[in-house]
Amino acid sequence: MTDMPGTIEAEKSRDIRKRWLLSLPALLIILLASTGPLLIVLVYSFLTPGPYGDVQWLPSLEGWIGVVMEKDIFDGTFSLADAHVSIFMRSVMLSLATTVLTLLVGFPTAYFIATRPEKTRELWLFLITIPFWTNLLIRTFAILEIIRNEGLINGLMLKFGLISKPVQMLFTDGAILTGMVYVYLPLMVLPLYASMEKLDFRLVEAAYDLYATPFRVLRKIIFPLVKPGVIAGSILVFIPALGAYVTPSILGGGKNMMLGNLIELQFGQGRNWPLGAALSITLMLIVMAALLVYVRNAGSQGSRHG
């Protein structure tokens, strides 16, 4: 009976239907949680802002124009929005600096953990992940407490007579950078550790044996072999750093804004949802472009060697 072509086809189509049914939960989640909201943001960016937030369903390009241009409220002419451009620049520069600094600090940290005896490695990893359990706000306020004018560092330096009046550290780009490096460091250490743990340290010995100095062993053997970890860590740090909101808003005050704060401003006090939506998509595009350039560069270097 089963070799009748009709039956086989019916069986096949029922099978396909069943497969669709089974994958429905996953498809729903993807649609509702990922693609759907993105589509809403995309649509909102082409609408007109409502007077008290929200949007009016009138198509408009002003949201997108507002990303880089500024409309003069008196004569209605457009000029380059210096504030926005500088916020874009600051965001990208600070995120890059955060990535580089976490890499510089995280690399030796991960190497240290990976070279410990197997039993103690878990303890070190545990210590690295502990800050994750504390609320981000609390961690950020802790940094604020340390670097503010009446804070720990200034207090100690004043007491020992190293300075005569407090050094302004809070509300600077440096403060934001410090905060972000601290917050994102585990995101760099963990993928770095994951690839260093797989590193065969006998290769390091072999390189020492073949006249490579410690620095050259690092450059010629260790670094190329843990590159996947470096790439993963950099991506994991750079992306959230670019959209960071809490850290720059607390440590940067109102004046040293990053993209995240600018977007928040448009949805909040600015009451310009289309502009906020356009800025959000711009942020996404920057991230995608950066990723593309980075992965392509790293990838082509990798294929030349390993």
Place this chain on the structure above:
Amino acid sequence: MAELNAVEIRQVSKIFGFGEFAFAAVDNTSVSIRQNEFFTLLGPSGCGKTTLLRLIAGFEYPTSGEIMLNGENIAAMPPFKRPINTVFQSYALFPHMTVAENIGFGLTMLGKPKQEIKDRVDDMLKLVRMEALAGRRTSQISGGQQQRVALARALAPQPKVLLLDEPLSALDYKLRKDMQIELKRLQAETGITFIFVTHDQEEALTMSDRIAVMSSGKILQVGNPREIYDAPADRFVADFIGETNFLKGRISSVTGGIADVDTPVAGRISATMPQDFHAEGEVTVVLRPEHATLCPPDRAVANQMTGTLENVVYFGTDTHYHVRLSDGETLFTLREQNKPLQSARFNQGDTVGIALEANAARVLRN
């Protein structure tokens, strides 16, 4: 002027751990390795042979003692400054480089000119017969080929001494035999001093100019393969190198280096005394399995023993017989070469006699 030794280990100790956990992997050991010699460190796992090799390579620093390379103390020198290269047990080839890049790595690190590196890499590829695979990744070649690349990589910088840490243990039997011959050829062609670590006594006997037998961090005997096999210094060496039968007995008289030893199982045996060795009373006599043959129990031969044949093991080239001697305790092993079309002369359970060849027995130095 006597030629300088290539490597000289002077009272070297390496102690791992502290306090009650302290453990001497190498225990106050001294040995000299001559120029252009194929020298083997032989011993069971955990005897300290690999630690001694790592001390010479510089991966470990001795707790005490001196390591001389051509008369210069290198004990505290880091590995990248020592003109010594290593072939690792795991090969440790760099996976992100090609075969040629692997071989050229040492020369690149030494800052040699590009053309010189290229020529030398080509020479090395030819030496180990790997010309066709120069551009391959190390993951794309077989175990035997990886072995050759590891050798070429270590030989390329023309080291004063080449260290080989059980390099053949991962290869199958046939390939191992081929590589043994290959290694001897390379050593002869390059004229470099080879220090070879192995736990395989057959490998040691067939390849080495001289062998050092190690146990518990100490060197028990140094000598050429024939000395080590024929005149083992003590019970450990005799037992570790080849199969050996031990018979207890009492010396009754000694004349011209030959002792008459009365044994409970075999009567009076004449056994060679080690040089400069004097003993009276209880001694142990050693007998190699191939220096005895089975015979019918009633035939009268000098040094005859009788016993029950417990086990017959066929090995292709020869057959091993295990005989329970008349005292009921000692198990005597002997080995006979198989002749064409010859079936087993004795069967399990037979009562057999054992005839010893002349000069086969040897008194063991205690």
